[in-house]
Amino acid sequence: MKDEKFQIKLNVQIGESLDNLKTETYSVDVDKKMVVLDAVHELQATQLPELAVRWNCKAGKCGSCSAEVNGKPKLMCMSKLSDYNLKEPISIRPMKTFPLIKDLVTDVSWNYEVNKRIKPYNHPNSSEYITMQQIDVDRVQEFRKCIECFLCQNVCHILRDHDLKDKFVGPRFLLRLASLNMHPLDTENRLGDIKDEFGLGYCNITKCCTEVCPEIIPITDEAIIPLKERVVDEFYDPIKWFLRKLFPKK
């Protein structure tokens, strides 16, 4: 059984540098069960072989094909054509927050640099096997569902509009820090880094990151806000402050 083919229009942003960008309109043969990435691939195979697009699994598992589809940050492989008004052209642009490489592909290497600065998981020293209960890792596992599509980084206005990449690590890495912080066995303390180096205070909880997460991770409510509470407890608790004054750390 074959699905019927018909034509749609794609408005695709083409170009390598900000001063030569153009948006071109292309007609592409599709069927109604296709996703946006299928349409982009069809365009590439039949009309625009050099079109740069990053993708891998085409099953929503790797987080490579992030783009802005009709202005919304999406994984192209999980965006069904049937969810769009196909009488109008679908607009496809690269993520805005990261430097453009070419066409739909951006340079996301900054994210990988940030990850290197996060102290890794530190397992307790023990010759015995240490057990963990499922209920104690549920939260951590939910955070670890992140596929690093960086759509949350893309919409975060601290990064997108204010470009504070040198001061703020963005929701993806606050989530990573939360997954380490809430790991029942991890022995590393990163709260100081979270407050200072990683710029937790810049987040003003607009929840844009949560809205675009394709894995539906409650980034703001379950990761960022609890981190903020922990930082407040640690650094802004008046009793703790007083004790620190009395017994300063060496």
Add this chain to the structure above:
Amino acid sequence: MTDLQEEIKKMEKYDADVLVVGAGGAGLRAAIEASNANTKVIVVTKSLLGKAHTVMAEGGAAAALGMKDERDNWKVHFRDTMRGGKLHGNWKMAEIHAKQAPQRILELEKWGAVFDRTTDGKINQRNFGGHKYPRLAHVGDRTGLEMIRALQDHVVHEDNVEVLMETTITHLIKKENRVIGAVGYRRDSGNLVLVRAKAIILGTGGIGKAYKITSNSWEYTGDGHSLAFNVGADIIDMEFVQFHPTGMVYPSSVKGILVTEGVRGEGGILRNSEGERFMFRYIPKMFEGEYATTEEEAKRWLADNNSGRRPPELLTRDVVAKAILSEVKAGRGSTHGGAYLDIASQRSPEYIKQKLPSMYHQFKTLAGLDITKEPMEVGPTTHYIMGGIRVHPETQSTTVSGLYAAGEVSAGLHGANRLGGNSLSDLLVFGALAGEHARNYSNTISKYEEIDNSILEPIVNELLEPFKGEKTENPYLLHRELQHIMGDFVGIIRNEKDLTDGIEQINKLIEKSKSAGAKQGRKYNPSWHQALDLKSMLITSLLLAHAALARKESRGGHTRDDFPETNKELTQILYVLQKDENDGIKIHEEKMEDLPDELHQIIQGGDN
């Protein structure tokens, strides 16, 4: 200076004691093991870090930890692996794998991986096809993601590891019988890259993109297979391709995408269009007596994993895939030509969403189907190649000095059919071994070899060939042609005529693809990448077809309708593929080493 010399001068140049090609589970685990204060490692990956194909693995990693069921131990795992591989696997690798997998999993936990837990707080293990006991350490149905993230976060903190993302290696360079370097290109800049290396580990994964219906991503173009073949390494077992029984069959745009075996591991059952649970009719002789023969018995097993035998849906993948094909052929297929996979009637919606969250999400989004309410439609999809580069079972060295291989690109462990879950543990066990031995080897090499222009000129010329004006064939369409040839002539069910025709057609396509052209511009230009990837796919496809023609029997992932039976005489026969003097393929038979008695007894024995 000629243009070529100019290009060579502009190449990005690196030195690495150990070069690792591929950043999936095998590559990353190898890099971690290989690097130390004195050993500089470079990892090259075609994609971004953390996106390699391992990320798509769903069900789990098999290791006889005995945490869910204390009866499990390495001997049972060894036996299951050998029998699953239809006794064609390399017994030494199967032994090492079964013995070392548990420590590799526990180590991953110490690096921060968070596996699902048992009620007493240990690592939970799941049932899977061909495994006698619940053995797969898992995280819902996203185990690969968990593994790759744990490895990725570990590797970025290794001081002596450098990762070159979005970089493809296209050529290995050999001096006498030793590899001394590699050439490739960066996607982002289009720059050419030269890496001088003392040892090289290939962890490049599989070949699935040669087929149209596949669970594999674009990266799976057989790069490592062709790199190794081109420098004269032995390639074995290429006829054994795993067609996973449960890929999505509908809608057409997602045809082939994997539906985890975990669905059946968690209780999912297969029915045909008549509503019959047909797998009871397909229990092969080899497994008689080990699987439930009635629905009632299967149900009892599902309740407690103990009373009653395992349901036949958990037979090995080759068996289930062929059963589905037979049902479709007999006119009992599902609406879109597959079988119905039903978990909705077996488990509660909450259980399904907890254990199979990404399957729930995948069907909801891509097929508009709620798997907690309705059955899925599934059919076979190209998933994995058991064959590949021949390696020494204890060191992962190939037949070329300094060249190592681990993971899917290597051959041996899985024999004629891989058990689900044995791939993720394979990556860890043999990735670590490859890393260790490649490092040791690199320490014996005192200096990097000079690679002069006379070697580089033809390579650079070949890399830039697609840009020449007279190259007019569209590489994407050539790729589609190859996929059709492989599906039609070298597919699941094979015979001499099809394979002979297939080889002829691939050879024709190789000629045609010499005119594969790219649009101008080196920066992130997929038409260029596709033209180059095509070369690897074509060589690999040809190797596969030749091996399939040579093996005149049916066994595991290799099915011949002109030789439908398994031939005992061929159990230990390997078809070894090598490059001949004219750059063609030569093939010869070899007999594998006999199994030692004590291992033979483990395989023969019932319970251990």
